Amino acid sequence: MSLLQKLYLRLVRSTGSVTAANEHMLSDLDVLAVFWRLGTNLLRGSWLKLRVKSSSGLLLVGRGARILNPWYLSVGHNVKIEEGAEVQCLSRQGVILGNGVTIGRGACIRPSSYYGMDPGQGIEVGEGSAIGAYCWIGASGHVRIGRDVLFGPRVVLIPENHNFDDLEATIKSQGVTRAGIEIGDNCWIGCNVTILSGVTIGHGSIVAAGAVVRGNVEPYSIVGGVPAKLIRKRTANEELCVA
Numbered sequence: 001m002s003l004l005q006k007l008y009l010r011l012v013r014s015t016g017s018v019t020a021a022n023e024h025m026l027s028d029l030d031v032l033a034v035f036w037r038l039g040t041n042l043l044r045g046s047w048l049k050l051r052v053k054s055s056s057g058l059l060l061v062g063r064g065a066r067i068l069n070p071w072y073l074s075v076g077h078n079v080k081i082e083e084g085a086e087v088q089c090l091s092r093q094g095v096i097l098g099n100g101v102t103i104g105r106g107a108c109i110r111p112s113s114y115y116g117m118d119p120g121q122g123i124e125v126g127e128g129s130a131i132g133a134y135c136w137i138g139a140s141g142h143v144r145i146g147r148d149v150l151f152g153p154r155v156v157l158i159p160e161n162h163n164f165d166d167l168e169a170t171i172k173s174q175g176v177t178r179a180g181i182e183i184g185d186n187c188w189i190g191c192n193v194t195i196l197s198g199v200t201i202g203h204g205s206i207v208a209a210g211a212v213v214r215g216n217v218e219p220y221s222i223v224g225g226v227p228a229k230l231i232r233k234r235t236a237n238e239e240l241c242v243a
């Protein structure tokens with residue numbers, strides 16, 4: 001094993017993500033490419049760290065990622081914001097990304113309107129959680145995502161609804177009602193899921209790909225469909241428990 005490969009393995013082990021499969025996989029060229037990417041992302045992250053509200057360790061920022069109003073952003077250690085992601089931080093309670101959080105490529109977190117005219121509540125993402133590529137998270141109502149939550153690509157969270165009772169006025173002119181969204185620890189949200197305003201998803205739950213969730217989800221449930229319904233409960237021995 002070359003020196004580069006040994007260095008790479010030490011690095012991977014230090015993040016706790018080494019598996020038998022990646023122990024001997026990478027050539028020297030691969031390792032160099034990884035180090036180059038890490039180095040440039042680290043440089044961007046170090047520049048961002050000078051401007052955030054608080055940060056407690058390594059911050060990696062990919063090419064083309066945009067962090068707006070970073071003085072409302074608090075980050076833990078080993079946080080990754082990937083290529084082309086946009087995190088707009090202006091909000092009443094700020095944007096808090098816990099240790100080891102990943103914001104995937106092209107994902108967008110937006111608590112406020114683009115120019116910040118009407119600041120939203122903000123968002124807290126718990127330790128070890130990963131927001132998938134191209135997710136859209138509005139955070140006008142407060143969004144709380146627990147620890148070790150996995151998002152597939154293109155998940156959409158919408159914590160507000162337009163008011164529409166008055167037939168004489170435009171929907172646009174009637175304002176919005178904001179209700180937060182809460183996702184418990186250790187959940188898996190499949191790709192293309194939409195979660196609507198006011199929803200709480202209990203810990204340990206799975207939302208199947210393509211679901212639209214408009215009601216609360218009990219802990220350890222698997223839900224799917226439009227609107228999402230219980231598929232089954234997760235049980236210790238994985239016995240089938242049909243709704």
Ligand SMILES: CC(C)(COP(=O)(O)OP(=O)(O)OC[C@H]1O[C@@H](n2cnc3c(N)ncnc32)[C@H](O)[C@@H]1OP(=O)(O)O)[C@@H](O)C(=O)NCCC(=O)NCCS
Binds near residue numbers: 153211222
């Ligand atoms: C939900 C999921 C985890 C499978 O769970 P499972 O308990 O193994 O489900 P099964 O495949 O045994 O299917 C059980 C029932 O759920 C239904 N179901 C499964 N996936 C569904 C989906 N995405 N939407 C609606 N219903 C679904 C099945 O049709 C089946 O219904 P039936 O009993 O009436 O035939 C999987 O289908 C899924 O959606 N995974 C998400 C993948 C993803 O987005 N990955 C992103 C990478 S992080």
